Amino acid sequence: MNGRGRLLFWTIVLSVGMPFVPLLLWSFSERWFFPALWPQDFGLRAWGYVFTTAGSQILGGLTTSCLLALTTAAISLLVGIPAGRALGLYNFPGKRLVALVLIMPIIVPPLAVAMGLHLWFIRLGLAETFAGVVLIHLTFCVPYAIFVLWGVFSDYNPEIEEQARTLGASAGRVVWSVMLPMILPGVTVAALFSFLLSWSQYLSTLIIGGGKLLTLPILLFALMDSGDRPVAAAVSLVFVVPAFVALVASARSIGRRGLQGVR
Amino acid sequence: MLHPGTSSTPAVRPTGRTTTAGTLCLLLGPALAVVLVLFAGGLVLGMLQAGGYVPGRGLSSLTVEHVGNVLLDSELLRSFGLTFYISATSTLIACLVSVLLAMALVRLAGRSRTIYFLLQLPLTVPHLVIAISVLLLLSPSGLIARLGVTVGLIDGASSFPLLVNDPLGIGILAVYVWKEIPFITFMLLAVLKNMGTELLEAGATLKATRRQRFFHITLPIIAPALGASGLIVFAFTFGAFEVPYLLGRTHPLLLPVWAYRNYSDIDLLSRPEGIAIGLLITVIIIVSIVLSHLLLGFARKRGITV
Amino acid sequence: MGRLELRELTIRYGAKTVISELNLQLQDGEILSLLGPSGAGKSTVLKAVAGLLPPFSGSIAINGQPADHLPAERRDTVLIFQKPLLFPFLNVGQNIAFGLRMTGHRGAAARQRIERMIAITGLQGLELRRVHQLSGGQQQRVALARGLVLEPSILLLDEPFSSLDAELREQMRELIRTIQQQTKTTMLFVTHDQSEAFGVSDRVALLLDGRLRQTGPPEQVFYRPADVDVARFFGCNNVLPGSIRDGYFHGARVRVPTERADCNEAVAMIRPEDVRLYPAVPGSDRPTGRISGIRFQGAMSRLTVTTEDGPVSVLSIRPHWHLGELVGLEFPADRLHVFPAGQEK
Numbered sequence: 001m002n003g004r005g006r007l008l009f010w011t012i013v014l015s016v017g018m019p020f021v022p023l024l025l026w027s028f029s030e031r032w033f034f035p036a037l038w039p040q041d042f043g044l045r046a047w048g049y050v051f052t053t054a055g056s057q058i059l060g061g062l063t064t065s066c067l068l069a070l071t072t073a074a075i076s077l078l079v080g081i082p083a084g085r086a087l088g089l090y091n092f093p094g095k096r097l098v099a100l101v102l103i104m105p106i107i108v109p110p111l112a113v114a115m116g117l118h119l120w121f122i123r124l125g126l127a128e129t130f131a132g133v134v135l136i137h138l139t140f141c142v143p144y145a146i147f148v149l150w151g152v153f154s155d156y157n158p159e160i161e162e163q164a165r166t167l168g169a170s171a172g173r174v175v176w177s178v179m180l181p182m183i184l185p186g187v188t189v190a191a192l193f194s195f196l197l198s199w200s201q202y203l204s205t206l207i208i209g210g211g212k213l214l215t216l217p218i219l220l221f222a223l224m225d226s227g228d229r230p231v232a233a234a235v236s237l238v239f240v241v242p243a244f245v246a247l248v249a250s251a252r253s254i255g256r257r258g259l260q261g262v263r
Numbered sequence: 264m265l266h267p268g269t270s271s272t273p274a275v276r277p278t279g280r281t282t283t284a285g286t287l288c289l290l291l292g293p294a295l296a297v298v299l300v301l302f303a304g305g306l307v308l309g310m311l312q313a314g315g316y317v318p319g320r321g322l323s324s325l326t327v328e329h330v331g332n333v334l335l336d337s338e339l340l341r342s343f344g345l346t347f348y349i350s351a352t353s354t355l356i357a358c359l360v361s362v363l364l365a366m367a368l369v370r371l372a373g374r375s376r377t378i379y380f381l382l383q384l385p386l387t388v389p390h391l392v393i394a395i396s397v398l399l400l401l402s403p404s405g406l407i408a409r410l411g412v413t414v415g416l417i418d419g420a421s422s423f424p425l426l427v428n429d430p431l432g433i434g435i436l437a438v439y440v441w442k443e444i445p446f447i448t449f450m451l452l453a454v455l456k457n458m459g460t461e462l463l464e465a466g467a468t469l470k471a472t473r474r475q476r477f478f479h480i481t482l483p484i485i486a487p488a489l490g491a492s493g494l495i496v497f498a499f500t501f502g503a504f505e506v507p508y509l510l511g512r513t514h515p516l517l518l519p520v521w522a523y524r525n526y527s528d529i530d531l532l533s534r535p536e537g538i539a540i541g542l543l544i545t546v547i548i549i550v551s552i553v554l555s556h557l558l559l560g561f562a563r564k565r566g567i568t569v
Numbered sequence: 570m571g572r573l574e575l576r577e578l579t580i581r582y583g584a585k586t587v588i589s590e591l592n593l594q595l596q597d598g599e600i601l602s603l604l605g606p607s608g609a610g611k612s613t614v615l616k617a618v619a620g621l622l623p624p625f626s627g628s629i630a631i632n633g634q635p636a637d638h639l640p641a642e643r644r645d646t647v648l649i650f651q652k653p654l655l656f657p658f659l660n661v662g663q664n665i666a667f668g669l670r671m672t673g674h675r676g677a678a679a680r681q682r683i684e685r686m687i688a689i690t691g692l693q694g695l696e697l698r699r700v701h702q703l704s705g706g707q708q709q710r711v712a713l714a715r716g717l718v719l720e721p722s723i724l725l726l727d728e729p730f731s732s733l734d735a736e737l738r739e740q741m742r743e744l745i746r747t748i749q750q751q752t753k754t755t756m757l758f759v760t761h762d763q764s765e766a767f768g769v770s771d772r773v774a775l776l777l778d779g780r781l782r783q784t785g786p787p788e789q790v791f792y793r794p795a796d797v798d799v800a801r802f803f804g805c806n807n808v809l810p811g812s813i814r815d816g817y818f819h820g821a822r823v824r825v826p827t828e829r830a831d832c833n834e835a836v837a838m839i840r841p842e843d844v845r846l847y848p849a850v851p852g853s854d855r856p857t858g859r860i861s862g863i864r865f866q867g868a869m870s871r872l873t874v875t876t877e878d879g880p881v882s883v884l885s886i887r888p889h890w891h892l893g894e895l896v897g898l899e900f901p902a903d904r905l906h907v908f909p910a911g912q913e914k
Contacts, residue, residue: 008367009378016381019441022399022406023392034404034420035412083294090282100556102294105302107495108548109502111519112541113302115526116309139302146294158280200389203504203523217391217505224395224509233399236392243387251380465654467641468619469668470719479671483658 026233046230050238057219058235065199065215066242068130072137073194079138080145080190081183087146088153099150105143113139114204121208128212136208137201141194148193152186188250196243306545313539329535333543341515349432349507349517350500353439358493360440361447362485366477368448369455382445393438394509401426401434427510434510443496450492454485487558494555498548518544570597571632571645571722571755573618578627580613587613588779590627595723598753600745602766605776606802611759612651614776615725618757619648631722642671647716648725651732653708655700661711662687662696668719686714689748706737710744717752724756730765742768763803767791775799797908800838805906807844807881809837818907821878822856823900827907834910841871842884843904849895856898860890874898 026032030043050058086092087099105113114136118127126132156179164178165171180187202217211218216239223232314325333339368378385393400406408423417423427434462484466476507517516524518540526537573595580588587610595601605611616622618629620641629636631645641648647668655664665686669679687693690710700708709729716724726745730738742765749756760766766773767787774784783795794800797808811820813832818825820837829835849857858876872883874896881898890896 004367005371008371012378012381015441016384019388019393019396019400023396025406026399035409037406037409037413079293079297082290086287086290090280090287092281092284092287098291098295101303102291102298104549104552105298107498107552108302108545109499109519111502111504111522112309112538112545113305115522115538115541116305116307116312117301119312120308135301138297139305142294142297143302196387200391202391203519207526217389220391220395221505229399232395236395239392240388243389244384247383247387461650461652461654462656464616464621464641464648465650466667466671467621468644468646468648468725469671469715470642471667471671472642475671479667480656483656486658 020237023233023236026229027237029230046228046234049231050234054231057214058216058238061214061216061219062238062242064130064213065217068133068137068205068213068215069195069198071130071134072141072198073191075134075138076141076145076194077187077191079142080149081187083146084149084190085153087150088156089158102146103143105140106147110136110140110201110204114207118207127208128210130213133205133209133213133215136204137198141197144193144197145190148190149183149186152183152190156183192246192250195246199243306542309538309542313535313542315535330539333536333539338515338521342518342521345432345515346501346518349435349439350497352432353436353443353500354493354497356436356440357443357447357496358489360444361451361492362489364444365448365451365455365485366481368452382448385442385445386449388442390438390442390503391505391509393441394434394506397434397437398427398509401437428512430512432507432511435506438506438510439496439500443500447489447492447496450488451485454488455481458484490558491555494551498551501548501551502544570753571595572597572630573723573755573757574630574633575614575618576628576630578614578617578629579625580610580617580622581625586625586779588617588624588776591776591781593774593781593784595755595757598749598755599772600749600756600758600770601772601774602758602760602770603774603776604760604763604766607761609761609776610779611761611776612727615648615727615757615759618723619646619725620644621648645722646725647719647721647723648727649712649716649729651728653700653705653712655708655711655715657700659700660696661692661698661700661703664700664711665692665696665715665718667715672719682718682720686718689717689751690714690744705733706741709733709741713744713748717748717754720752720754722755724754726756726758728760731760731762738765745769763791775802777802794838794906797836797838800906800908805838805840807839807841809839809878809900809905810910811835811837813907813909818905822854823905825900825902825905825907829907829909832909835907836910837900837905837907839900839905840884841882842869843901844881844883845899845901846872846874846883846885846888846890847897847899849897853897856900858896858898860892860894860896863888863890863892 025039027046028042028044029039030041030045032039032041083102087095087102117136121127121132121135126135160182161174161178164174169177200217201215202221205213205215206218206221209215209218216235220232220235220239223235311325313329314327315329316325371378398405402408403420403423403425405427407426408417408420411417411423412419426437458481462480463476466480471479502519504519504523508520508523511517511520522537522540522544524537525533525540528534528537573593575591575593578588578591578593579586591614593601593603603611603614613622617624620636620639620643624637636644656667659667662683665683666679669675669682674682687696690713692707692710692714695703695707700711703711709732712729730741733741745756745758746769748754758766758769760769770787772785773787773790775782775790777798783790783799785793790799791803794803794805809820809823811818811823813819813827813829813835815831816826816828818827818829818835818837823837825837847855856876856878858874858881860872861875861880862871862873864871864873869884869886870888872885872888872890874881874883876898883898
């Protein structure tokens with residue numbers, strides 16, 4: 001890399017890494033009074049709290065968040081793959097309208113939707129339940145999965161399926177052994193999108209879950225209000241790790257396409 | 264809408280395949296059910312509640328009182344102004360930096376794998392975590408203030424400029440800019456890579472200088488992607504709750520925070536007003552989507568397919 | 570109008586030398602075709618001349634002035650690419666006007682130049698079309714007009730018609746000649762297609778393996794190849810082994826006068842259409858062979874005749890021979906090209 005390339009590289013390293021510096025320092029600090037630049041005492045109190053004192057609560061939050069995100073991602077794929085196929089491969093009357101309706105919830109925030117559904121979810125017994133929160137997360141995860149898979153299927157040539165049929169594959173086999181392997185990178189991206197969206201969701205979980213469904217973001221918010229900075233910093237880091245892992249684990253399957261389009 | 268992968272819009276591709284209505288219903292049915300029942304249904308139910316609808320009493324209980332209260336609230340304009348300022352500013356800064364960053368990265372070509380990976384990291388970090396980090400960095404007792412005291416730039420916390428819970432929303436802007444630059448950059452990189460260097464070479468041999476090549480070739484080519492991702496960012500920041508809740512001031516409130524405050528108020532009478540504000544945000548964002556759609560349609564008519 | 574002079578031009582990609590020590594001159598108003606197989610480095614030469622690629626060594630002069638230090642946008646050349654590379658966000662008229670807009674030409678004079686080019690390239694009435702609404706041929710004509718409107722000293726064309734079908738290509742060649750007559754623009758035309766090079770240009774320069782092998786009028790390079798490789802490139806694929814002694818080439822059954830120096834191993838080459846076939850005369854000392862293959866190719870048929878020196882390829886109009894027949898061959902002395910064998914690669 002030349003000089004400008006190196007400058008760019010280190011600027012990016014610094015900018016990306018910057019927010020993690022205070023989180024790491026605070027999570028390992030025992031005593032850190034203003035205006036010291038460095039904690040007076042380092043220690044593992046916060047981490048001990050996270051893993052032992054409040055261990056069951058944090059672990060519970062971690063499990064709830066993971067289950068929630070995985071369930072949402074799985075359903076999003078189940079619903080999104082057929083819809084993406086329809087939009088990517090076929091022309092039909094009213095396609096633009098259908099596409100607009102399906103894609104719109106990506107941008108429109110879940111705020112008003114969650115508020116609107118809340119009262120009815122209470123009457124249906126869905127409020128404060130896992131299923132209810134999955135449903136509210138689906139309102140924005142499904143459109144995102146469709147959005148990604150639409151792009152995937154518009155680059156997909158279905159003639160390869162006909163070829164497989166002439167070579168003796170059954171219709172079910174074609175979906176499993178031909179279509180899915182072909183679109184795997186796109187499916188991984190769509191799954192990752194849905195996972196991350198559900199994973200970092202706060203407000204709609206709070207409204208529908210009513211504070212009873214304790215996901216990590218709900219716990220983290222409560223900790224921020226309690227003002228214990230070291231513990232909040234440690235939980236923040238716990239919150240970041242699974243998403244990192246998901247990214248790294250899927251990096252191979254995603255290939256060069258990267259996470260473009262995630263937000 | 265822009266879709267990832269390639270930047271061209273699938274709808275205008277000459278795929279031209281058709282299938283039976285039955286197959287289409289099967290493929291699109293579940294998705295339409297989710298979106299129409301949950302999303303559109305949620306909005307309709309929200310409208311009914313904002314209208315004061317009480318399930319037992321039928322449509323006659325509808326009133327414009329709550330919506331009127333919101334629209335006539337003297338705070339609304341200030342709140343809207345602040346929300347708009349935060350969204351517009353963070354979108355503009357993120358777009359500007361992203362264009363420069365994407366141009367620099369596309370020039371680095373093959374040697375940027377590590378940079379690509381680094382830039383993907385912010386995409387996976389929840390807004391909430393970055394908001395907490397910015398609080399620990401920029402607050403009067405934060406890391407930056409400590410650094411200022413240590414090198415002798417400021418005397419103490421009180422002489423540090425207010426960067427969180429501040430009138431200009433610096434802290435909120437910092438979070439959004441950090442989160443959204445990678446998003447827009449990756450959108451632009453796809454287009455720039457697709458475009459390659461051929462058109463620029465054609466431009467050079469047609470006597471366009473470097474500057475002219477940027478403004479007359481590169482910029483028109485990335486404009487649709489830039490516009491679309493910019494509007495997505497604008498809409499998101501306009502309706503997001505966590506960051507302004509943690510880093511914003513209590514007065515005036517940003518629209519989403521105000522909406523939730525009312526919704527979760529002990530006084531159940533302010534609940535319809537909360538929903539009304541939520542719907543107002545939705546309306547503003549739908550208008551911005553329609554705008555972006557028109558803009559893209561316009562761009563498509565002008566032949567921007569790259 | 571313009572002159573181009575390339576001196577000792579060497580171009581490298583990393584450690585790989587693509588073009589070595591190329592010397593070439595274009596006269597005012599001339600069309601020269603740079604001909605060579607794919608991968609010979611033809612486009613590389615054009616990019617270097619256009620200023621899009623820095624040469625490793627050597628110099629480029631336009632109208633007698635060194636141009637090496639000038640970036641592409643300040644050189645008096647325009648490159649027309651293989652693909653039209655029209656700007657998708659501009660319509661036809663705006664595309665053609667692009668270069669003038671960049672150089673600050675506006676107003677009636679610019680308008681007039683654009684209209685003239687539109688007329689010459691036959692694009693009247695299409696000015697307001699979106700470029701993706703045009704056919705491939707029309708797109709390439711827009712690309713031509715867009716370059717020509719800048720009135721460059723040298724127009725560089727990089728296989729501009731290779732993506733078009735045969736009939737359209739023929740029309741485009743005519744167009745290039747017409748444009749050249751009307752504008753007197755000096756053109757350097759790169760192609761891998763012999764007939765295109767012969768049909769378009771005043772002179773042809775043959776580039777093989779990064780080196781210029783022969784330059785001259787089409788008939789000259791075709792009928793008087795300078796070496797074995799050039800002969801082979803133009804389809805002169807019959808090779809008779811022999812030697813040169815006392816001003817004569819001696820093959821197994823041929824003897825032809827030559828001006829080349831004595832040499833123990835030499836070859837005589839002849840084009841398939843120059844070989845004549847006769848009914849075999851038993852006992853003659855003329856070369857004979859047996860027809861071992863007949864392939865009908867339309868106007869001509871390609872015959873393979875197996876002789877004691879190996880197979881000989883013959884192109885013949887309406888042949889009355891049949892498979893397995895014994896024939897006598899005649900290699901007219903004035904059609905044989907004699908080269909020392911060491912030259913052959």
